[in-house]
Amino acid sequence: MTALTPADVDLTTVLADAHLDNPVMTASGCAAAGQELHQFFDVSELGAVVTKSVMRDPRSGRPTPRMAETPSGMLNSIGLQGPGITAFLARDLPWLLQHDARPIVSIAGSSLGEYAELARRVGNTPGVAALEVNISCPNVENRGSVFACDPFQAARAVAAVRRDTPRGVPVFAKLSPDVTSIVEVAEAVMEAGADGLVLINTLLGMHIDLTTLRPLLGGGTGGLSGPAIRPVAVRAVWQVAAALPGVPIIGVGGIRTGADALEFLLAGASAVQVGTVIFNDPSAPRRVIDELRAELAVRGFAKASDAVGFAHRSTPGGST
Amino acid sequence: MTRGTAVSRRRTTAQAARGPLQVDGEVFSVKRVGDYFHLTIVADGIAERTRPGNFVALSVGDHTSANLLRRAFSIYRVKPAGIYGGTVEVIVAAHGPGTSWLASRHRHDRVNVVGPLGRPFALPKQPVACALVGGGYGSAPLFGLAEKLRERSCTAHMVLGASTEARLFGALEAKRAASSVTVTTVDGSVGIKGVVTDPLPTLLARHDIDVVYSCGPMGMLRAVTSVATQHGAWSQTAVEEAMACGVGVCMTCVLPVVGDDNITRMVRSCVEGPVFAGDKVRWDAIGTVPAGTYGTPVSSTRP
Numbered sequence: 030m031t032a033l034t035p036a037d038v039d040l041t042t043v044l045a046d047a048h049l050d051n052p053v054m055t056a057s058g059c060a061a062a063g064q065e066l067h068q069f070f071d072v073s074e075l076g077a078v079v080t081k082s083v084m085r086d087p088r089s090g091r092p093t094p095r096m097a098e099t100p101s102g103m104l105n106s107i108g109l110q111g112p113g114i115t116a117f118l119a120r121d122l123p124w125l126l127q128h129d130a131r132p133i134v135s136i137a138g139s140s141l142g143e144y145a146e147l148a149r150r151v152g153n154t155p156g157v158a159a160l161e162v163n164i165s166c167p168n169v170e171n172r173g174s175v176f177a178c179d180p181f182q183a184a185r186a187v188a189a190v191r192r193d194t195p196r197g198v199p200v201f202a203k204l205s206p207d208v209t210s211i212v213e214v215a216e217a218v219m220e221a222g223a224d225g226l227v228l229i230n231t232l233l234g235m236h237i238d239l240t241t242l243r244p245l246l247g248g249g250t251g252g253l254s255g256p257a258i259r260p261v262a263v264r265a266v267w268q269v270a271a272a273l274p275g276v277p278i279i280g281v282g283g284i285r286t287g288a289d290a291l292e293f294l295l296a297g298a299s300a301v302q303v304g305t306v307i308f309n310d311p312s313a314p315r316r317v318i319d320e321l322r323a324e325l326a327v328r329g330f331a332k333a334s335d336a337v338g339f340a341h342r343s344t345p346g347g348s349t
Numbered sequence: 350m351t352r353g354t355a356v357s358r359r360r361t362t363a364q365a366a367r368g369p370l371q372v373d374g375e376v377f378s379v380k381r382v383g384d385y386f387h388l389t390i391v392a393d394g395i396a397e398r399t400r401p402g403n404f405v406a407l408s409v410g411d412h413t414s415a416n417l418l419r420r421a422f423s424i425y426r427v428k429p430a431g432i433y434g435g436t437v438e439v440i441v442a443a444h445g446p447g448t449s450w451l452a453s454r455h456r457h458d459r460v461n462v463v464g465p466l467g468r469p470f471a472l473p474k475q476p477v478a479c480a481l482v483g484g485g486y487g488s489a490p491l492f493g494l495a496e497k498l499r500e501r502s503c504t505a506h507m508v509l510g511a512s513t514e515a516r517l518f519g520a521l522e523a524k525r526a527a528s529s530v531t532v533t534t535v536d537g538s539v540g541i542k543g544v545v546t547d548p549l550p551t552l553l554a555r556h557d558i559d560v561v562y563s564c565g566p567m568g569m570l571r572a573v574t575s576v577a578t579q580h581g582a583w584s585q586t587a588v589e590e591a592m593a594c595g596v597g598v599c600m601t602c603v604l605p606v607v608g609d610d611n612i613t614r615m616v617r618s619c620v621e622g623p624v625f626a627g628d629k630v631r632w633d634a635i636g637t638v639p640a641g642t643y644g645t646p647v648s649s650t651r652p
Contacts, residue, residue, distance in 0.1 A: 058600075065597040065620070068368045081600075089615050089644035092637045096593050096601040098447075101415040103593060107600045110615060110644070247636065255417055285412075308594040309408060309417040311463060312371055 030329025035322045039332040042076060042300050044277045045199035045224035047159045049076040049131060049300065052333050053290065053318045056281045056304025057082055057135035057161060057203070058107070060314070062121035063128070066307070070315035073129035079302060080121065082137040082163040085146055087113035092247035097236040102255025102283070103305060104234050106248030109137055114150055126156045135203070136190070137163040144186050145193045152194035160198060162190050162223075165205035165230035177205040177230070180217035191222030199224035201279060204265075206258075207233050211265050212272040225277030227302070228265045232258055255305040259283030263296050270297025270338055285313070287320020294321075294333065295340040369596065370394045374462040376454045377436055383515040385486050386441040386452040387425070392462040396427035396435040401494035402564075402587055402624045405437055405464030406595030409447040418593045420447045421619070423564060424465060425489040437462065440486040440518055466595050467623045470494050470562055470585050476502035477559035480552060480582075481527065482545050482573050484565025485511045486518045490587060494562060495526040504528040506556055510545035510569070514538040529556075546572045553580040560585065563627070567635060574627030584627030590618040605631040605639050614643045 040051035054077040060066050063078045072078050090110025097104045111117070117134075125132040134151045138144035144162070151157055164186045165177035176186040187202045194200050202218040204211055206229040215226055231252025238245040262282025270278055280298030284290050285306045293301045301321075303314040310316070321333070330336045374392035381387075395405065406419035422439035429435050443452040454460060470490075473479070479498050481491040488509050495505040507527035511517040512535045520539070523530040531548050532540025541548055546569075552558070553576065561577035563570050564587035577584040590602040597620035606616045607629045615638060616622070631639055638645055 059598060061598045061600075068596070069371055087644035089638050089642045090600065090603070093601070093603060093635070094591055095603070096418070096591065096599070098416060098418045098593075101417065103418060105593075105599070105601065110600050110603070113644070256415075305417060308419065308599055309414075310371075310412075310461070311594070311596055311598075 032329055033326040033331060035319070035326040037331065038322050038325045040318070040322060042333060044159065044201075044279065044299055046197050047077075047199050049158070051076040051318050052294070052300035053314055053321065054079050054133065054279070054300060054302045055307065055314050056302035057163065059304035059307045062117070063125050063130055066311055066314070067128065069311040072125070074318065075130065075314055076300060077131040077133045077158050078125055079133045079161055080117075080125070080135055081111060082109055082135040083111055083114050083117045083147070084109055084137050084139070085114050085143045087111065087116070094245055094247055097245050097251065099234070099236065099253065099255070100257060102253055102257035103308070104236055104246060104251035104253055105231070106246045106251035108248060114147055118150060118154060122154060122157070131158040132156065133159045133161050133201070135161040135163050138186065141185060141189045145189045148190040148193040152198045157198060159201055160190060160194055161201045161203055161227055162187055163203050163230070165203055175205065177203075177214060178208055180214045183214050184217040184221035187218040187223045188221040201225045201227050203227035203230055205230045206261050206265055212268055215269045215273060215276070219273060219276060225279065226269060227279045227281060228269060228298070229258075229262045229282050232261065254283070256283040256285050259289060263292055266293055266296040266298050267340070271341060284317065287317050287322070287324045290317050290321045291324045291336060294336040295338070297338040297341065299334070299337050367398065369464050369466050370398070372462045374437075374460045376456055376458040376460055378456060379452065379454050382440070382518065384442065385516075385518055386443060387438065388441055388451060388454070389436050389438045390460055390462060391434040392437050393430055393435045395437045395462060395464050396429040399424055399427045399437070399465040400469035401490055401497055402467065402469035403465035404467050404595070404623060405439060405462050406466060406592070407439070407451060408461040409450050411459070416447050416450070418447070419463065419595050420451065421466075421592045421595050423487070423490040423587065424493070426493060437464065440489040442486055463595060467619055468621065470587070470624050472497060472501060473503055473560055478504045478506070478556050479560045479562060480506045480508060480549070480556070480558045482508045482549065482561060482563040482565070482569075483510070483518070484545060484569040485516050487565030487569075487587075487589070488518045488523070490564055491562065492519060492522055492526045499528075504556065506552060506558065507531070508533070508545045508549060508552065510534065512536065544572075545569060546576050549573065549576045550580065553577070553582060558582050561627075563587070565589075567632070570627065570630075571632035574630070574632065578628055586625055586627040586630065587623045588618050588625060588630070589623075592619050595619050605634045605637070605642060607631065612643050613639055613641060
């Protein structure tokens, strides 16, 4: 492989029926609905903006404290605070479309009926690039009801969304790493009609306050994110890519730089999401595009898609 | 250039420049002030956009730092670009790994700055009587505020309080900036022995105060609001909530605030605050989601 100039690298990305200019997106829950980050860079330059999971009804979320800094990461227990689907469709989604962003709308339901209703209302809005089904948020009242922890429940939620989403709008299922076999859940949701996967959501964690001698977070437990979880995410992408070749995967978990993004591509992800590092650097998603382009160029990848799954090849360093 | 033209040029820039910037700042100086550290960072463009009550979010460490979350600080002072680049100044209490890192910077070190952020203090349109109450280094944004108030022919009576003298910030500067200064310390090491709300009722009555501005710990803000409300004064509080991003995307810094429609919402203190009308904050319910809050499940909103 010979090095290329970054400008020569083709970053266009195809994820099922979604065609994106580049493989870099925001991660759900780390970019609200794009407006705030637009102060730091043009959100239309991203491959897609993945919006914070929207529920059917407005939701107040959990009490504070809602976050704790941890080594190279953080715990959050927001509890899906949000405006509800009606306000989202009236205000947030039109803003993204007016600003030429490619919205991928993350939806979260507390029942199959809610997932279906959200799928209908979002899926029928012109301009939505894809749906992301959040079946794996750890910050719900009943941990037992996290759909993604059980292959059967996960499949039911995804089937409900797929059935009520128009053809041509891809449905991606976001999975939890807090399972014995993520491959088993991945197989179940693909069989249920998902067009691709988002790997991974946060890991469930806890921090105990040494002053109060009690759990720090208002919700007790929270979701661990940031660079600390990146190896777990890369492992999940690798395992699922190996077991389900050809399934579009969006990799997410601790991406801070273009080099991190490349690692996910090599493991088998066709696209990546930048999340927690936005809190450290609000320009990070835009920066990662340029860095990824440079990382691909220096390794002689003429197309981002050429790097996807490259690490699975048996001859390291083989020519592309 | 005469002072007059400099001021008018600055106004023009301020009108044109809106929204926060992200600037790779350079430390100009770190000075010890009592128990605190006074950090001056060269960060072009921040000054021209800053109004009293705005804050900055500083990153900790470099681009590989394990401390990902930005630390939020009220802006103490700004200087627009002149012969030197524009600067922003904050007061840091080094009580954790992030603030200790910031306090141990040296001249020419890099610190990434995002700002100015948040809603500033609302300024009266009439020349009214104002009290400015600061707890500890919470006094930092009040000096710029006092200057703005006096430009509008308002009076600015300052009350500064702390546990002890080393934790007072700006008592000397207050003598220059304010119409009058009252100091309280819990241990009596300087000023009146007690807390800021001890002399406040007398001060509000004596100067017939219309607006009470405050910045400091939540408990103090609650008590100051209560005194202001009893006196019939309008209350503006700059809150301290733990933030992860400072720019409005993480949803961690929420607190229950009553809207004009009388509905309580969990609102972000970084973008809808940090300055709130004191009587709109549900001080008693901070750390909870009170029953009836917008978006609570119907089952928990029963009276």
